[in-house]
Each structure stands twice: as C-alpha cells, then as structure tokens.
Amino acid sequence: MRLARSHCSKYAKVQLLVAELVADCLKCCTEDSDDSMSKITYSGAILEACMRKLVFYPEIVGFIEEEKDKFPTVRVQYVFNSPPKLIMLDEEGQHKETIRIDNWKREHMLQFLQEKVKPTSASAKI
Structure with a gap:
C-alpha cells in the first residue's frame, strides 16, 4: 500500500509540474481565433x-x-x-x-x- 501511495504522490507532483510548464509556456502565446x-x-x-x-x-x-x-x-x-x-x-x-x-x-x-x-x-x- 505504501508503494502505491508513493506513486500517487509522484504522479500528482508531475501533474502539477506539467500544469505549471504549460501555463508558463502559454504566457507568450497569442490566442488564435x-x-x-x-x-x-x-x-x-x-x-x-x-x-x-x-x-x-x-x-x-x-x-x-x-x-x-x-x-x-x-x-x-x-x-x-x-x-x-x-x-x-x-x-x-x-x-x-x-x-x-x-x-x-x-x-x-x-x-x-x-x-x-x-x-x-x-x-x-x-
């Protein structure tokens, strides 16, 4: 059970990191419409x-x-x-x-x- 929890917390950290990277990347983009x-x-x-x-x-x-x-x-x-x-x-x-x-x-x-x-x-x- 401890192993699964460890993977879940790592996954959550990776998700947060990806979300931050995407948000940072989109700062300089102009919206295509x-x-x-x-x-x-x-x-x-x-x-x-x-x-x-x-x-x-x-x-x-x-x-x-x-x-x-x-x-x-x-x-x-x-x-x-x-x-x-x-x-x-x-x-x-x-x-x-x-x-x-x-x-x-x-x-x-x-x-x-x-x-x-x-x-x-x-x-x-x-």
Whole structure:
C-alpha cells in the first residue's frame, strides 16, 4: 500500500509540474481565433497553376472558366510545373502570402475569395 501511495504522490507532483510548464509556456502565446483571422483581407490575388497539369484539377478549371469573372482583383497566371496556388497581394500589389489550393473544391475557393479579397482596389495595377 505504501508503494502505491508513493506513486500517487509522484504522479500528482508531475501533474502539477506539467500544469505549471504549460501555463508558463502559454504566457507568450497569442490566442488564435477565427475572429482575428477573418479580419485579414487582401487587395487581390494571383491564381497560379501549370496549364498542362490543370487536367488533374477539375475544380480549379471550373472556377477559372465559370467563377473567376466575379473577382476582378484576381488574375490567373500560368507557370510551368507550378502547383495550384493563390498568391495573396497587399495594397501595393506585393506578394503577402502563398496558399496551396491543390485539394480545394470550387465552393472553398469562392468562400475564401469572398471573405479575404476586397472586391475592387488598387490591385488593378497587377
């Protein structure tokens, strides 16, 4: 019985130590929230893909052919051997972030662009 009690007290001490370490670690973390991410918007985007490989991405082809015109600040750029990606642009038209979209469905692209890309902006310089 004494052995079991010894293990229990050691376990409790380890639990306390872990809790303290986690609390200490979290002090410098910023909280990730959907709200903070939803505030990030871009002035435009470049949908970059390899024309030869588009046959493997029917969702992206469908977006380009049927939905792209709804987004005047998004342009399509064909680059040899490039995986499908969105290059997000700031107000000056400079590259801000790159997002791979290999497995995205058309509705995901639509939703993302509606939420993250301003409908019209200075990115017409592109």
